[in-house]
Amino acid sequence: MLRLIGLSVSPATERARWALDHAALTYHFEEYLPQITTPWVRLRTRRLFGPISVPILLGPGVNLPDSWDIAQYAMREQPAARLIPREQHNTVEKMNQLSEQIFYAGRILTVKRTLANDAALQEAIPDLFPAALHPRLVPLARNAYRVLRKKYADPRRSDADQLPWLRELLQQVRQQLNGKPFLLDSGFSYADITIIAALQVIRPVQSRHIPLGPASQSCWTCPELAQEFADLLAWRDSAYGEHRYRTFSGQAVLY
Ligand SMILES: N[C@@H](CCC(=O)N[C@@H](CS)C(=O)NCC(=O)O)C(=O)O
Structure with missing residues (x-):
């Protein structure tokens, strides 16, 4: 297994x-x-x-x-x-690289917002610890996030430059999608999966798909971009509805 x-x-x-x-x-x-x-x-x-x-x-x-x-x-x-159709391998790989860039830039902002939000730090404490202890473990979560901030830092761009960079990357997604239902002409593929997953750093998907408390949801949101790219987020939400818990042959995937 x-x-x-x-x-x-x-x-x-x-x-x-x-x-x-x-x-x-x-x-x-x-x-x-x-x-x-x-x-x-x-x-x-x-x-x-x-x-x-x-x-x-x-x-x-x-x-x-x-x-x-x-x-x-x-x-x-x-x-x-047909996750990565052979004849479109390069396009899917390019979409995966674009997804990585969006995810890495957005993650820097998410970590920064979380470090400034005690309620989000508390939500990040694993359930392994009894709930009554969570408020007292916030300093531990803060240290863990400081480690992440260092690990994920981008030496090429300041935090302020991540937003215009993200805007540029999202425009590339919009261009590739170009009003189609999927990023490839041939149908749903890993290109959609990887880009959709990265849009989590622009505005999180409903928490029944990815569990995040309310304070964390706000830390994962770029309000400046969520509105401007509402078309991409609506595309993401509808793909979750249609493709997330279904196999390629239409069988339900049970969680
Ligand atoms: N390119 C990698 C990225 C993996 C990655 O960044 N993983 C993060 C999760 S967001 C991680 O493992 N974080 C835990 C840590 O750094 O301790 C992939 O797609 O698998």
Whole structure:
């Protein structure tokens, strides 16, 4: 059985889950708790040094540490799902790079807003700790987010420059979509999945899809861009309704 280690709230995990679900590949999902489960993840992935990031897909002969690798694996295992149609591989890869750029720029702003919001820091504390302790664990969450701020920093752009950069990237998405139902002419694909997942940093999808408390939802929102790119967010919301919990052959995916 495949095992996907991930962070439920992370766009990178969401695109790997969606790809596996669409390809009708079953897996056990394991929530990653940064710092807490890191040693155990290092041991099983045989990555004893260097940074660990999720999602990671494990299974017999499978040890894939990146959502793009996982999507390509899903494509190989289930070609009929047409996640990455062979003749459009380059376009899908380009869309994945665009998704990474949106996700990385947006994440810097999300982390910054979270660090300034005690209620969001409290929401970020794992359920593993009794609820009564959460208010007292806020300083711990703040330290964890400071580590993330350092880890995800962009040496090429100031925080203020991330917004115009995001605007430019979203315009590229709009251009590729060009009023069509999907990014590729041939139909729903991993290009849609990866871009849709990254739009989480512009305004989060309903929390029944990705669990975020109200304070965290506001930290994941770029109000300046959410309105300007309401067309992309509406496209994202309708794709969730039609494609998120359905395999390529139309079977329901049960969560
Ligand atoms: N390009 C990678 C990005 C993975 C990534 O950035 N993962 C973050 C989640 S948002 C992570 O593992 N964060 C935990 C940490 O840094 O400790 C992918 O798509 O798999």
